[in-house]
Amino acid sequence: xxxxxxxxxxxxxxxxxxxxxxxxxxxxxxxxxxxxxxxxxxxxxxxxxxxxxxxxxxxxxxxxxxxxxxxxxxxxxxxxxxxxxxxxxxxxxxxxxxxxxxxxxxxxxxxxxxxxxxxxxxxxxxxxxxxxxxxxxxxxxxxxxxxxxxxxxxxxxxxxxxxxxxxxxxxxxxxxxxxxxxxxxxxxxxxxxxxxxxxxxxxxxxxxxxxxxxxxxxxxxxxxxxxxxxxxxxxxxxxxxxx
Amino acid sequence: xxxxxxxxxxxxxxxxxxxxxxxxxxxxxxxxxxxxxxxxxxxxxxxxxxxxxxxxxxxxxxxxxxxxxxxxxxxxxxxxxxxxxxxxxxxxxxxxxxxxxxxxxxxxxxxxxxxxxxxxxxxxxxxxxxxxxxxxxxxxxxxxxxxxxxxxxxxxxxxxxxxxxxxxxxxxxxxxxxxxxxxxxxxxxxxxxxxxxxxxxxxxxxxxxxxxxxxxxxxxxxxxxxxxxxxxxxxxxxxxxxxxxxxxxxxxxxxxxxxxxxxxxxxxxxxxxxxxxxxxxxxxxxx
Numbered sequence: 001x002x003x004x005x006x007x008x009x010x011x012x013x014x015x016x017x018x019x020x021x022x023x024x025x026x027x028x029x030x031x032x033x034x035x036x037x038x039x040x041x042x043x044x045x046x047x048x049x050x051x052x053x054x055x056x057x058x059x060x061x062x063x064x065x066x067x068x069x070x071x072x073x074x075x076x077x078x079x080x081x082x083x084x085x086x087x088x089x090x091x092x093x094x095x096x097x098x099x100x101x102x103x104x105x106x107x108x109x110x111x112x113x114x115x116x117x118x119x120x121x122x123x124x125x126x127x128x129x130x131x132x133x134x135x136x137x138x139x140x141x142x143x144x145x146x147x148x149x150x151x152x153x154x155x156x157x158x159x160x161x162x163x164x165x166x167x168x169x170x171x172x173x174x175x176x177x178x179x180x181x182x183x184x185x186x187x188x189x190x191x192x193x194x195x196x197x198x199x200x201x202x203x204x205x206x207x208x209x210x211x212x213x214x215x216x217x218x219x220x221x222x223x224x225x226x227x228x229x230x231x232x233x234x235x236x237x238x239x240x241x242x243x
Numbered sequence: 244x245x246x247x248x249x250x251x252x253x254x255x256x257x258x259x260x261x262x263x264x265x266x267x268x269x270x271x272x273x274x275x276x277x278x279x280x281x282x283x284x285x286x287x288x289x290x291x292x293x294x295x296x297x298x299x300x301x302x303x304x305x306x307x308x309x310x311x312x313x314x315x316x317x318x319x320x321x322x323x324x325x326x327x328x329x330x331x332x333x334x335x336x337x338x339x340x341x342x343x344x345x346x347x348x349x350x351x352x353x354x355x356x357x358x359x360x361x362x363x364x365x366x367x368x369x370x371x372x373x374x375x376x377x378x379x380x381x382x383x384x385x386x387x388x389x390x391x392x393x394x395x396x397x398x399x400x401x402x403x404x405x406x407x408x409x410x411x412x413x414x415x416x417x418x419x420x421x422x423x424x425x426x427x428x429x430x431x432x433x434x435x436x437x438x439x440x441x442x443x444x445x446x447x448x449x450x451x452x453x454x455x456x457x458x459x460x461x462x463x464x465x466x467x468x469x470x471x472x473x474x475x476x477x478x479x480x481x482x483x484x485x486x487x488x489x490x491x492x493x494x495x496x497x498x499x500x501x502x503x504x505x506x507x508x509x510x511x512x513x514x515x516x517x518x519x520x521x522x523x524x525x526x527x528x529x530x
Contacts, residue, residue: 082428096433
């Protein structure tokens with residue numbers, strides 16, 4: 001496939017991406033396209049190169065080989081919220097944007113979308129883990145990104161908070177329609193949220209599957225369980241605990 | 244057999260196994276309500292010490308010539324304040340420290356920024372400051388006298404250098420230990436160089452700067468003592484020299500007390516600044 005063959009609504013093009021730390025090849029000849037508004041989950045075991053790939057797309061790390069194109073309007077949500085502890089929540093949302101009244105109004109709107117209207121003036125340290133991560137989401141979405149990069153954003157949250165965050169994220173994505181690349185190691189999370197799940201094994205794509213589970217997706221549905229088994233097998237684990 | 248088992252179970256309900264204990268018995272005693280403020284409680288040590296000192300002086304254990312009783316030290320202080328000489332010398336010393344601290348903070352901060360924000364700057368500045376830090380302040384006195392004579396200039400320069408070194412070392416290391424993840428995130432959200440400095444790096448290194456300020460103020464009083472050995476006509480150091488010459492041990496004690504008060508005041512100033520500037524560090528900031 002050549003570059004010109006990419007569909008017109010493609011927002012991410014990656015061809016032959018390769019990244020090595022010394023002799024250790026982390027990403028090996030990776031090809032990926034993401035279309036506008038598409039929600040892609042990138043699964044992989046730790047060390048599979050999934051975060052490295054996200055860092056390449058997010059322009060956090062420019063030291064890789066291959067052809068990559070991403071939209072100018074991107075935003076990242078990291079595993080830790082990475083809020084500036086010495087700035088109030090609202091300023092954290094507007095960071096990097098022009099300090100105008102319009103921007104502040106947009107930031108307030110973004111905070112209300114994540115149900116944190118009343119936290120605009122507080123210090124980040126007073127927030128719970130889930131609240132801080134919602135601020136990080138607001139900070140990303142206020143930029144109206146064409147591409148939203150999520151690097152295990154719910155990995156540090158407790159299970160109950162994570163379930164709430166999944167619902168919130170889906171609602172926000174429906175509203176803003178960004179293309180999403182969600183890096184995760186949680187198979188259930190990938191199936192619940194994504195239109196398409198990609199499994200990365202040793203730095204290249206070993207499985208690329210559309211999620212055909214009907215919405216709203218229930219963990220106890222047959223399709224869910226089937227896909228779950230398939231993905232876990234691809235990741236090299238069986239679903240059962242072996243005694 | 245069955246009856247025995249049944250009775251054991253019944254007993255357990257009323258009188259628990261003797262090897263079980265109430266955890267409250269082991270947990271530390273609950274804190275009692277404090278009737279005297281903590282600050283006053285902490286004064287107990289010094290007050291007892293002075294009382295002991297007075298007692299040992301009154302009973303003649305201490306030689307009055309080398310260790311005057313607290314009462315005589317107090318009356319010496321009253322006398323020095325009444326004739327205005329203490330205030331006069333104190334003002335001169337305060338001005339020296341004031342200028343030295345102001346210049347030193349400006350210099351140390353500038354150098355820390357130059358060095359902290361760029362590798363090139365670090366190459367030029369950092370090793371020099373490390374060397375200056377390694378050299379005892381007092382060793383510079385002869386050079387300063389040769390270069391600047393015995394005016395105010397060498398005195399203030401000496402204090403300036405001590406303050407600058409303390410500010411520089413702490414601020415530089417604070418800048419370099421600002422969380423790289425925050426810098427990366429800020430950059431990814433389009434934060435430019437200037438905004439990165441005033442929104443991320445400077446506030447992030449403020450706690451380190453304040454630690455530096457605390458050390459700098461302590462160092463400034465130490466340097467003042469050295470500085471005032473340079474033929475000072477006025478100042479606390481001059482008073483100290485005179486008191487030694489004329490064997491006025493009570494005045495020496497008064498001056499030591501003055502130095503202690505000045506040092507404690509400096510620390511209180513920094514604590515106040517920390518409380519005002521680092522509100523974001525507090526866990527809870529009200530409803």
